[in-house]
Amino acid sequence: MGNSDHRHLKYLQNICTYLFMNYTKPLTIDKMAVDLHISKRKVQRIIHDHFHTTFKKLLNAIRLYKTIEHYKQNNESILSLALECGFTEERLLKDWWRKCITVPFNKIGKITDPIEANFNEECRYVLEKMLNCIRNDRNIQN
Numbered sequence: 104m105g106n107s108d109h110r111h112l113k114y115l116q117n118i119c120t121y122l123f124m125n126y127t128k129p130l131t132i133d134k135m136a137v138d139l140h141i142s143k144r145k146v147q148r149i150i151h152d153h154f155h156t157t158f159k160k161l162l163n164a165i166r167l168y169k170t171i172e173h174y175k176q177n178n179e180s181i182l183s184l185a186l187e188c189g190f191t192e193e194r195l196l197k198d199w200w201r202k203c204i205t206v207p208f209n210k211i212g213k214i215t216d217p218i219e220a221n222f223n224e225e226c227r228y229v230l231e232k233m234l235n236c237i238r239n240d241r242n243i244q245n
Contacts, residue, residue, distance in 0.1 A: 114145065114146075116236060116239065117139050117141075118139065118141075118146060119233055119236035119237050120237065121135055121138065121139055122135075122161065122233070123165065123237055126169060126189045127187065128189065129191070130162060130189075132147065135158075146158070153232060153236075154232050155225075156225065156229050160225070160226075160229065161229055163199045163203070164203060164226045164229045164233070165233060166188045166189045166196075166199070167188075167196075167200060167203055167204060167222075167226070168217045168218070168230055169217075170185075170190075170196065170200075171211065171214055171217040172217050173188060174212070178212075181193050184196065202226075203222055203223055203225075204221055204223070205221040205222075205223065206221045218230060218234070
């Protein structure tokens with residue numbers, strides 16, 4: 104692996120880890136770029152090249168995944184789930200749910216595994232790539 108490839112992989116892992124660690128916070132691509140000491144343009148390029156999506160879609164796919172995980176553990180209200188998982192209001196959670204998940208929100212209790220939540224093709228692809236990135240980062244750190 105060339106030095107450039109290794110650096111790109113490290114940036115990608117830093118982005119994935121950062122998003123998973125901070126999805127509950129009000130994030131912007133500008134803030135993430137500053138925190139990771141990477142240019143905004145580089146962050147956008149890495150997200151686009153690796154996930155074929157935008158920062159906003161990537162972040163909200165993670166939030167939806169985590170919403171399902173939190174519901175399975177705590178059976179909370181929609182508002183509590185929304186706020187706990189980084190959505191600023193219940194309406195935003197429901198809007199993103201409709202955009203990404205084919206199962207109606209009122210059937211959330213029937214979902215046994217977050218990745219099997221009938222995410223549309225784009226969101227499923229993004230989540231699977233993100234989860235692989237996180238797994239790879241943990242393997243490298245161990």
